[in-house]
Amino acid sequence: MEYRKLGKSDLELSTITYGAFAIGGTMWGGNEKQNSIDAIHASLDHGISTIDTAPFYGFGLSEELIGEAIKGKDRSKIQILNKFGLVWDGSNHGKGEHFFDAEDNGKTLPIYKYAAKENVIKELEESLKRLGTDYIDLLQLHWPDASTPIEETMEALEILIGQGKIRAAGVSNYNLDQMKTANETTALSSNQLAYSMLNRGIADDIIPYAIDNEIAIIAYSPLERGLLTGKYFKDATLKANDHRNGYFGQFDAEKVKGFLAAIQPIADEKNASLSQLVLRWTTLQPGITIVLAGARNASQAIDNAKAMEITFKRDEIDFINEQLNKISL
Template sequence: MEYRKLGNTDLMLSAITYGSFAIGGTMWGGTEKKEAREAIIAAIDYGVTTLDTAPFYGLGLSEELIAGAIQQMDRSKIQILTKFGMVWDGSNNSKGDYMFDVEHQRKNYSVYKYASKANVIKEAEESLKRLKTDYIDLLQLHWADSTTPIDETMEALQLLIDQGKIRAAGVSNYNELQMLEANKSINLASNQVPYSMLQRQIEATIIPAALENNIGIIAYSPLERGLLSGKFFKGDSLKYSDHRNGYFAQFDLSGIKQFLEKIEPIAIEKGISLSQLVLKWTTLQPGITIVLAGARNKEQAISNAQSVDVTLTKAELNLINEELARLA
């Protein structure tokens, strides 16, 4: 495994980080707790030291699963990244930006983006309890909340740093202007944003701004929620409640299938999967600090971790980029 420094912090994170959105089950057609626990442990066994989660993932379940999996491990060797700002419990009294309604365990919840100072502190305490830890390595605002001034949110995060409850503060899904505004109020560690072969918009403004200000970039959805693994072009199906049934519709599926067929010979020659090839490519892109890769079972977790060991020649990278240019 490769380890990388996050922005201006002293955090050293694994280049492939375990992403835990799917194991929460919400929007993913449910979860298998035993398999999720095995996936977390397998990832750590293969060198992944960094686990990314959020209260919204399973409405607390993802954080609880991580806590259970690492309970007997040396906490100092594991970095826990979690978030705040997606409120579903009604404690915000309907303040904040309404996002959507979500079904979880046969109940419907209204979800709001909410990042007031009081809510930041409330959610941090709740996460600490679910995670069964006395500190969080990186606490991130999940989505921008237009109803709360950025400096108010950052003030709360600084307070948590000063109290020793978090080691560093980050944001997620911020544009470059929001990111730079936040950086005026706090030593901003990172911005977690979507980035993949199919979505490279952050290369235009966010990555240059992050590099100039030494802010880490945490890339999520590098496999586009499994689409770039190629398995859905080979017969895999989704449960009716899986959000990907609609999510995949935004893409040119025929073009993506052809693209994957063009680059698959590289994977075959190396004896690796398409997923591993795509993850390795992502870790090599300028400005990307770490890459989140979700896994619902230990086989996926091991495969993701081992992608770091893949070696790509300049010629192979050129071929991939040329095919990507045609896809665009």
């Protein structure tokens, strides 16, 4: 495994980071507890020392599973990246921005973006309890909240850094202007953004700014939630309450299928899976610091870690990029 420095912070994170959205179950058709814990253990055993989660992932369940999985382990060797700012339990008292409605055990819950100072501190304390730890390595605003000044949210993060409850401050899903404002208020360590072979829009403006200002980019959905593994073009199926039933519809399935067929020989030559090839390619893109990869069992976690063993020749990278440019999604 390779480890990379997160922006100007003192944090060193595993280049492949365990993404814990799916193990929360919500929007992913449920989860299996022991498989989830096994996936975390396998990740740690194979060099993936960094775990990214959020309170919204399973309405606290993802955090609780992580807390159970790391109990008794050397916390100093594990980096926890967490988030705040999505509220579902009414504790925002009608404040913030309504985002969407989510389903939880047959109930519909309105989700709000809410990043006021008091909520940042409140959510952090709740997360610490669920995770069974006394600090978070990187705390990130999950989604921009237009109802709260960016400066107020960043001030809360500065307070938590001063208290030693978090080691670094980050954001997620911020556009360029929002990044600039946040970086003027605090020492912004990172921005977590959607980035994949099929979604490279941030390369035009956000990545150059991040490079110039030593801000890390944490790439989420590098496999487009499983689409780029190729298995959904074969015999894999999704449960009815899996959000990917709608999510995959934004892509031209035939173009994606053709692209994966074109790069399959490279994966075969390296005795690698398509998902490993895609993950490794993503880690090598300019400005991309950390790449999130989910795993719902130990086998998937080990495969993710082994993606870092892949080496590319220059002509292989050029071929992959040429194929990507052809599909122009």
